[in-house]
Amino acid sequence: MNTIDKNKKQAVIAGAGPAGLTGAYELLKHTDIHPVVFEESGDIGGISKTVRYQGNRMDIGGHRFFSKSQRVTKWWNEIMPLQGAPSLDDRLLGTTGKEFAPKGPDPEKTDRVMLVRNRISRIFYLHKFFDYPISLKLKTFxxxxxxxxxEAGCGYVWSVFFKKPETSLENFYINRFGKPLYRMFFEDYTEKVWGVHPSKLGADWGAQRVKGLSVFAILKDMLKKSFSKKENLKEVETSLIEQxxxxxxGPGQLWExxxxxxxxxxxEVITETPVKxxxxxGNRVTSVTVDTPSGERREVPCDYFLxxxxxxxxxxxxxxIDVPDDVKRIAEELPYRDFITVGLLMKKLSIKNRTKIKTFADRIPDTWIYIQERDVRIGRLQIFNNWSPYLVKDYENTIWxxxxxxxxxxxxxxxMSDKDFTQMAIGELTQIGIIDPDDVLDSVRIKVKKAYPSYFGSYYELDKVKDFLNKIENLWCIGRNGQHxxxxxxxxMMTAMVAVDHIATGNNDKSEVWSVNTEEEYHESK
Structure with missing residues (x-):
C-alpha cells in the first residue's frame, strides 16, 4: 500500500466492480478521505469486466450504458467522452446507412471513447424472430x-378486467400481458434464468425490472413515435429505449x-486480495483483515467501510460483535443464480438478415437474441460484433x-467439463438452426459466481439483515451483491454515489442508499 498522510481518514472498499470503483472515485472527488479498494479476483469491473480471449473480447452478460440519471450519464461522459465528429466509428454505427469493418490503428491505442449503439434485441421462438419487447406489428401476428x-388477444382483454393479486411474478406478468402471452414469452425464459417457476418468484422483481412494460405501454410508445420524432427518455420505459x-x-475498458x-x-486498487x-x-468498523497474494494475512485500519x-x-x-442467529441464517440462505458464457468464434451464422437494417456483409443486426425455444437450455445469445466492432479481432471474416x-x-x-459443456452448447445452437458446427473456429467457457441475486426463499426476510447492518455506523452496503x-x-453506481454523499455530510442514515432502484425514477430493465 502507498504511504499516506496519517491524519487523513481512510475508507476500505470491498470489490472493484462498478459500485466499489465509483465509491473510490467519488471519495477522491468530494472528500479528503483516502480510498483503498480490495478486489478478490485479478480482474477489474466485477461482472462488468471485459474478458479477453485470443485477441477477442467478451462482455459478460451484456452491459448497455443507459441511465435515466443525469448524474450517472454525466459521470460516464467525464470518464470516457462520447465520440463526436463523424469518423470511422460513426460509419461503423451505420449512421450513414452503411456499416464498414474497422480498419486503421490498433484499438488499444485509440482514444477512450463511448460509441452510440442501436439497441436491437429480438426473441427467437418457434424458430422465428419476434421483436423484444414483444411488439404489436403485423409480423408478430x-x-x-x-x-x-x-388466444393472446382474448387473454389480454381478460387480464384488463380480471386482475390477479400480485403475489407472484407469474401474476405480475399475466396482469400486464394476459396468460397466453405470458406462457409464450415469459414463463419458460424466466424459469431458465432463475431455476424456479415464476409462480414462486416475488412480484417485486417484476416491479423493479419491468414495472412500466405492458401491452398498454407498447401501444402508447408506438403512438408517440407515430406523432413525434423526439422522445423524453424519462418518460420512456427502459425496455423500449432504442439506443x-x-x-x-467493452465495459471493462471504462472500469479499468x-x-x-x-x-x-x-x-489504491489492489487485486487478488480478498477481505476476509x-x-x-462499538458499532463501528475499525479494520479489516485481507489475504495478500503471497498468502499473508494483514490487518488494514479504516474509518469507513463500503x-x-x-x-x-x-x-x-x-x-x-454477536450476530443474531436469524440474521446468520437469512444471509446464509440468500439465493443466487450463477452464470456461464460460452464464446464461439464463427466463420458465419446460419441465420440471415431479414430486417431492413443494413449491416456489414448482411449479418444479423442483433446485440442480444433471447432464446425462448423450450427444447434447449440456452437463455440468451450475444453477437459481440454488434456491441462494438472493436471486440472482434477479425471483424471482417469472423463472428464472435x-x-x-x-x-x-x-x-x-x-x-460439466469445459469440453462437454461447449459441445452441448454448439449442439443446441445447431439444433435450432442458428449455426453450422463446421463453422466453429474456436471456443471458450467462462463461469461467473453469484451473478444474479434471486428473489425467493430467505430474501423475504432480508429486512432483518438490513436492520442489523444499519446499526454499524460506518458500514455502507453498495452494489448488486452488496444489497442483494x-x-x-x-x-x-448510484448506491455508491449516495453513500459517499452521506459520508461527506456526516449523515449515517442508510435508508436512501437502500432505496436506490426502489424509487420510480431509478426503475430500469434489460
Whole structure:
C-alpha cells in the first residue's frame, strides 16, 4: 500500500466492480478521505469486466450504458467522452446507412471513447424472430399464427378486467400481458434464468425490472413515435429505449480506466486480495483483515467501510460483535443464480438478415437474441460484433458470439467439463438452426459466481439483515451483491454515489442508499 498522510481518514472498499470503483472515485472527488479498494479476483469491473480471449473480447452478460440519471450519464461522459465528429466509428454505427469493418490503428491505442449503439434485441421462438419487447406489428401476428393471435388477444382483454393479486411474478406478468402471452414469452425464459417457476418468484422483481412494460405501454410508445420524432427518455420505459452508449473496447475498458484514475489521484486498487474479516468495536468498523497474494494475512485500519461483498460473505466475516442467529441464517440462505458464457468464434451464422437494417456483409443486426425455444437450455445469445466492432479481432471474416446459460454453483451444468459443456452448447445452437458446427473456429467457457441475486426463499426476510447492518455506523452496503438486489450497472453506481454523499455530510442514515432502484425514477430493465 502507498504511504499516506496519517491524519487523513481512510475508507476500505470491498470489490472493484462498478459500485466499489465509483465509491473510490467519488471519495477522491468530494472528500479528503483516502480510498483503498480490495478486489478478490485479478480482474477489474466485477461482472462488468471485459474478458479477453485470443485477441477477442467478451462482455459478460451484456452491459448497455443507459441511465435515466443525469448524474450517472454525466459521470460516464467525464470518464470516457462520447465520440463526436463523424469518423470511422460513426460509419461503423451505420449512421450513414452503411456499416464498414474497422480498419486503421490498433484499438488499444485509440482514444477512450463511448460509441452510440442501436439497441436491437429480438426473441427467437418457434424458430422465428419476434421483436423484444414483444411488439404489436403485423409480423408478430404472422409469426404467431391466427390461433395464437386470437388466444393472446382474448387473454389480454381478460387480464384488463380480471386482475390477479400480485403475489407472484407469474401474476405480475399475466396482469400486464394476459396468460397466453405470458406462457409464450415469459414463463419458460424466466424459469431458465432463475431455476424456479415464476409462480414462486416475488412480484417485486417484476416491479423493479419491468414495472412500466405492458401491452398498454407498447401501444402508447408506438403512438408517440407515430406523432413525434423526439422522445423524453424519462418518460420512456427502459425496455423500449432504442439506443445506448458503449465503450469502444467493452465495459471493462471504462472500469479499468476508472481504476487507473483512482490510482493517479492517490487512491489504491489492489487485486487478488480478498477481505476476509471485518473487525467491529462499538458499532463501528475499525479494520479489516485481507489475504495478500503471497498468502499473508494483514490487518488494514479504516474509518469507513463500503462493502459490495455478497451479504452472505459480509455477515460471515464480521468479528467483534454477536450476530443474531436469524440474521446468520437469512444471509446464509440468500439465493443466487450463477452464470456461464460460452464464446464461439464463427466463420458465419446460419441465420440471415431479414430486417431492413443494413449491416456489414448482411449479418444479423442483433446485440442480444433471447432464446425462448423450450427444447434447449440456452437463455440468451450475444453477437459481440454488434456491441462494438472493436471486440472482434477479425471483424471482417469472423463472428464472435456468446451463449448465455443460467445455473446454480455445484449443479450438473456447473460441474460439466469445459469440453462437454461447449459441445452441448454448439449442439443446441445447431439444433435450432442458428449455426453450422463446421463453422466453429474456436471456443471458450467462462463461469461467473453469484451473478444474479434471486428473489425467493430467505430474501423475504432480508429486512432483518438490513436492520442489523444499519446499526454499524460506518458500514455502507453498495452494489448488486452488496444489497442483494438485481441492480443494473447505473443503479449499483448510484448506491455508491449516495453513500459517499452521506459520508461527506456526516449523515449515517442508510435508508436512501437502500432505496436506490426502489424509487420510480431509478426503475430500469434489460
Amino acid at each position: 404472422t409469426n404467431m399464427g391466427l390461433f395464437r393471435t386470437i 445506448f452508449v458503449y465503450p469502444k473496447l 480506466t476508472v481504476a487507473g484514475e483512482v490510482s493517479e489521484k492517490g487512491g 474479516e471485518i473487525h467491529i468495536e 462493502s459490495s461483498l455478497p451479504l452472505k460473505d459480509l455477515i460471515q466475516s464480521i468479528r467483534g 458470439i456468446g451463449l448465455e446459460y443460467f445455473c446454480t454453483e455445484g449443479d450438473d451444468f456447473w460441474k 438486489r438485481y441492480n443494473n450497472m447505473d443503479h449499483s
